[in-house]
Amino acid sequence: MSDLPPMTSIKRWFVTTNHKDVGVLYLATALFFLLFGGVLALVFRAHLWEAGGTGLLSGNEFNQAVSTHGLLMVFWFLSPFAAGFANYFVPLQIGADDLAFPRMNALSYWFYLFSGILIAISFFQQGSFAGGWTMYAPLNVPTYTPAMEATTGGNATVLALLLFVFSITIGTVNFLVTIHRSRAEGLGLWNMPMFTWSWLLTVWMMLFAFAALLAALLLLSIDRIFLTQYFATDQGSGLLWAHLFWFFGHPEVYIVFFPALGIMFETFQTFTGRRLVGRKWVIIAMVLVAVQSFLVWMHHMFLTTINLEITTLFMATTIGISLPFDLMVFALIYTMVKGRVRFTTPFLFSLGALVLFILGGITGVFLGAVVLDYEFRGTYWVVAHFHYVMVSGVTALIAGLYYWWPKITGKMYSETLGKLNFAVYFIGFNLLYFPMFLAWETPRRVFNYGEGMQIYHQMATVGAFVLGSSFLIMFFTLAKSWVSGPDAPDNPWEFSRTAEWAIPSPPPLENWDGRPSYASGRLEFVDDSAAATDGGVATGHAETTTESAHEDVHADHASIWPLGIGLGTFVFFLGLTGITPYTVSFATERGLEGVGTGAETSILYPALIAAGLAILAVTLFKFGVEEFNAPEMPVAERWPFEGVGNTKMGVWVFLASDVVVFGAAIGAFIFMRIHTGWSEWTTVPFASWPGLLNTYILLTSSFTVILALVFAERQNKKGLLTAMGATLLLGLAFMSVKAYEYSVKFSHGDYWWNGIEYSIYFVTTGLHALHVILGLLVAVFMIYRIISVDAYLEDHRPVEFFGLYWHFVDIVWVFLFPLFYLM
Template sequence: MGDLPPKRSLKRWLVTTNHKDVGVLYLATALFFLVFGGVLALVFRTHLWEAGGTGLLSDSQYNQSVSLHGLLMVFWFLSPFASGFANYFVPLQIGAKDLAFPRLNALSYWFYLFSGILVGGSFFLGGSFEGGWTMYAPLNVPVYSPGTVAATIGSNATIFALLLFTLSITLGTINFLVTIHRSRAEGMGLWNMPMFTWSWLLTVWMMLFAFAALLAALLLLAIDRTFLTQYFGSGDGSSLLWGHIFWFFGHPEVYIVFFPALGIMFETFQTFTGRRLVGRKWVIIAMVLVAVQSFLVWMHHMFLTTINLEIKTLMMATTIGISLPFDLMVFALIYTMVKGRVRFTTPFLFSLGALVLFILGGITGVFLGAVVLDYEFRGTYWVVAHFHYVMVSGVTALVGGLYYWWPKITGKMYSETLGKLNFAVYFIGFNLLYFPMFLAWETPRRVFDYGESMEIFHQIATVGAFVLGASFLMLFATLAHSLVKGPRAPDNPWKYSRTAEWAIPSPPPLDNWTGRPSYSSGRLEFVDDSQTATDGGVATEADVATTHHEEEHADHASIWPFGIGLGTFTLFLGLSGLTPYVFDYVEPKYEGSVALNDSGMIEPNVVYPALVGLGLAILAVTLFKFGVEQFDAPEAAVAERWPFEGVDNTKLGVWVFLASDVVVFGAAIGALIFMRLNVGWNEWHIDAMTFHGLFNTYVLLTSSFTVILALVMAERKNKRGLLATMGATLALGLLFMGVKAIEYSTKIGDGHYWFSGVEYSIYFVTTGLHALHVLLGLIVAAFMIYRIVSVDAYLEDSRPVEYFGLYWHFVDIVWVVLFPLFYLM
């Protein structure tokens, strides 16, 4: 399925893999979740009109509204909205025809959409999650959460929705990192990339590691809730463990959200001042420093915990340190404006407004970076105000980006008068909503009761919330008017724009370019493929053939990403209802849709196991079809690839994926070490079965050797040898799983369950996470054997065997780390 239906067809949007279509899907879906989260905010702001609450919401409904508002805005709106711009414009800005892996790009979107459907559906599964967007332990496990048994299913659905969203982010980061590093137009070095692309490159590098930490935290939490393990409900330092893992993600997330907005500000300031960004190289260096430092300051969110004062002081210093590069960026924007000729268009007004709001948010954040002041402000509306002045200033710039690129996406201009009026209402509503929160700072965060002296400030804020909401209605009306009655946009409506997307028609054609973009002369040119210059001068026949192949045979359509997304959604929905948690309920006999037995144990409704089975069945079919589908997404024949010239796209993608997986296992292993030290290293007993562990170590090491032999056989085009060595790898992996099953059953037979104590929870989960990786590898190995038998695969191109080997060796290395930790220590 290579050809795309017309845009007016529903089928087009179900099968498309084209980066511009996927970008539009992201933008439209993110705006829906903006409205969803915004309506929740208006509801609980109305509830806060009077001290003590108006009675509009019950306690549980208030907590759900606040929690889901935060989750929707942080996860389902902010990053995906920026991702929509990145999907659409990063390939255009770097001169690529698409992302490196178009089908994975579509799959990333469908995971995002279905995760949003699952989190929205949580309200209809007994009630959504109530523990705040930070999901602090132990409030994130059912036994410490208020509500009915049925509400547990809705909370589970929220956690699984976040897991699915995180998988979406992981696929997207791999795709963008490979694309930006290996598909830049000839002559475009890293230093020469547009500022929005630079900001997005650093964003996805941060995403790769930060969301891997979140994925680990969510996996542990989902297993706690579904299988009764005791990571976060046991005491024994479990609350501190959640804080460390979550905020290792949570603080980089602030910059993950803000960097794309910053990139838009850089682009629009350059365009509407008519001059290059002042100190551009130093701004890039400052952004790199922030990206690295963002992982070194997470504990300033934990100043009120039992971490010792010396560590808190160190974290205070790093927090102050990370503000310094931002100072440079802010002054660069101000000097660019001062030295240029400003044109106050709608995009520029939103970008300038974002800068003003961010400065105020940053200054008030410095208060929270000081340990002593944080003791006073933590958990109050000062944090709420500061947080929104930073995060929603990013939204302000993103709205500016929507106005900036709207003519390119749609081919239509909008009314500047309506746009400027929209900005005025937005800016007034923003400050009416959030600034009074600084004045009402003594109000406890996430609590609907507050002192009567604070009432006037909350009433002003509520009015501001409705004004801000009205500004978004004006935004939608302005853009709708543009679509219906707006004049046709020229290819470049902005006089001083300087990036490549403005050099092609509005909207861009399906394949972006006629000819190949090149910057080898120092400016953008479109080179005739038959005249392509290479390192040796004239293109080789292979180069020309590859480029022609790109133009004529690149595919743009596949239904299987949608199918995989649907299957994963069905599976996760089913898993949400499988929690066998013990409650103190015996009567009534039925609570919501969940039956209870005489002991109070939840008996899952038969619908949920059926959904698990259905989801697995859909995944089995769609993943198989995905694997055998003939889909062509060739690499560019000529491109800048530093520093990965000798690595093809797929191999780099595997490396990047494994880098994120290192963080996942690192979090799991870190949890083991942290909890063992907390309990007492020598008080930790799991009755290790050393022989089983040692035997399995030999088995996996031998399987690594057979994978190497498989690659040799593939390179020699020896089909029998390839089948034998891949079969041996499969057999050794199955032997490993068999020994592990014997080990697990023996422990369970001795009365040591995964819920018997925190040490057994960590043993079963950590080794089980590794076993899951082995299982996934075995599925891939079985599929590869099928392909060898059926179509003589991998004899002409042995690279897939090499890629599988990289994954398998990684799994083996992880076991070499786990073996001494669990069996020898």
């Protein structure tokens, strides 16, 4: 399926892989989750109208509303809304035809949508998660939910987050490959538009931060569903969750804010009529923040048992990370002072975002000081500061919506309504959040408060409804524009300077009539068809190849299989949400004391698991065999990755993320072993010989993968088939030894719930085994393709890419073997 239906067809939105369509889907879906989370906020703010806790909600209902509101806003609205702009405009700003992997881009969206549906369903599964959006241990494990029946909705929330992180990971790899390898000729990294720069740094942070969150969520979901002991108080450690979560959580603040900052840079330049002051230094400051963001996570843990020296170090890094932001703020202010400001709707929202962020940043420095943090931690001061930072980012994203609305829709909106929207928004924002500073003695996430704080909470509740009404004005303004607004010119802003304004509004499907080029120092569109050559010529960092051949290659824009894979994964995860009672029954039959089933087991959830796996099997196979053309740009800036193809770079970037996942799992083992006492740790494997044997097996399989690549390069089908078959057999031998090892442990009554040592052994080696299984499934598919269509003889690169993954799995085992079998 390569032909894309018209935009008026519903079918188009189920099959599209075009980056602009996917961007629109992200924007529309994120706005829905904004409404979802916003309604929850209005409900619990109404509950807090009076002191004493006699409001609309029970304690558990209040906790569910607050927790889900936080999760929806941080995960399902803020980052995806920015991703919508990035999907639409980053390829246009850098002169690309599309993202590097269009089908994976569509898959990223469908994972995002289905993850949101899963968290919505959790409310209908005896209640959603109620332990706060940070999911602090031990409130994140079933032992501390009101009843065992409530674990299903909690499981759904955790698994929804897991599916959301899958979406983020796929999108991150896609953008990194695209920005580094698909920039128009002459467009160096330093000269990229500021929004693209902000998004590049955002996805680099996402790559590693969300990998840490993925590891934390994997451990948490296994704790909840299979009763392991990572975060239970009797065996595991709540401090472990805090380290894993905040290693993700603090970079997430900048992941959320950087795209908003990029929009502020773009709109300030456009509506002041001058280039951003200190542009080079602003980029350097952003790079510094991106790196430093991973070095400050422990300031969220000042009240734990970390010693004074570590506390002082992290206080210094926390205050230090504010300094680059000072430079960015002054750059924006000087740009405004030295330019001629045009107070349009986008600029008003950007200016408002700057004002709000300054106040949020200053109040955040208070929390960076240990002494003040002891006083403010866990109070509404943190709530107010957090929202002044995060929702100032929302303010800038709304500026982006107004700024790019004419380009996306081809319609102009009413400036009068837009400015009214800003006025109501800005008043509502401050009326909602500023009183929280005054009510700072109120404990956060508590459904009642003292009478002395009532006036501040009532002001905040009024502000919440005013802020909510501003979004109704926004939706009305944009709907009126969509239905009856005047047609927008290609460039409605006099001083806009990025490439998206050089093409029609809305842009055509293929983006460009000619090839975008900055070789002359400014944007031009080059027609290479008359000057096509027979060979390739390298010029600087740009590669020039025959253009006539490129024009004969039709780029596809439609595939139904990303939707199918998303649906199958959703059904599978929905089935997993209700498996806990089966696990409890299985465990109690085998001697786990003190745990009752607590819920009736139902055949529904195992049936959903089976159905999800069946859908995945079919759709993944169809995805693999589908003929889908996404040609690389023949002429592009690729520094510093000139010699690496798109897919190869994508594999390397994905593996870099996977390093963090395994690093977190191994780090959890080291942390818990030190926490328990290194010499007191129980060694789980009954013998070292299975681990040693599996080491030899995997190392041998790496050799057979290399042989497969050699045979593919020589176009030797028989040799390629033999080498791939040997790799498959060696992988099966590895799994057989692992199955024997597990069976011996089970026969001795050693299960993963017996203690933290057993949990870590089974989960870490099981995570590696899951990677082996996935590799074996790919090997089976590749063998099928070799037999059926003589695949990989003309193009051996897929064999090389499979080898990279397989070697990575082998290297991980080389680390696991001594940790679990020799120490």
